[in-house]
Amino acid sequence: MSVSLWLIIRKRSGDRPEMQAKLLFAAQLITNLGWSLLFFGLHQFALSLIEIFVLLGLIVATILEFKKINTTAAWLLLPYLCWTCFATVLTAAIWYLNG
Numbered sequence: 764m765s766v767s768l769w770l771i772i773r774k775r776s777g778d779r780p781e782m783q784a785k786l787l788f789a790a791q792l793i794t795n796l797g798w799s800l801l802f803f804g805l806h807q808f809a810l811s812l813i814e815i816f817v818l819l820g821l822i823v824a825t826i827l828e829f830k831k832i833n834t835t836a837a838w839l840l841l842p843y844l845c846w847t848c849f850a851t852v853l854t855a856a857i858w859y860l861n862g
Contacts, residue, residue: 767839771832784828791821808858815851822847 771784798818802811822844830837 764840764843767829767836770836770839771829774832780828780831784825784832787821787825787828791818791825794818794821802854808854808861812851812854812858815847815854819844819847819851 768785768788771781771788774781794814794817798811798814801807801814822840826837826840826844829840
């Protein structure tokens with residue numbers, strides 16, 4: 764994730780797609796933190812499931828924006844997307860089993 768962001772930051776032209784990409788990256792990072800707090804800290808499994816679906820959407824949007832600027836940066840986020848998909852399945856299973 765950090766290398767991917769670095770590839771976007773180092774361009775520094777100030778274009779709108781770059782700013783959009785950086786804002787999406789920040790949004791998904793904050794949403795990721797929110798999921799962690801909901802899931803691990805508060806044990807709010809239903810809310811964390813909703814949160815992780817929002818996170819998935821933000822990750823996909825970030826990848827699409829990064830692709831407009833640097834294809835490598837976009838590809839570097841795919842393992843994160845895959846991991847988040849797996850975490851979504853686990854979150855859903857834990858919510859179901861504890862519901």
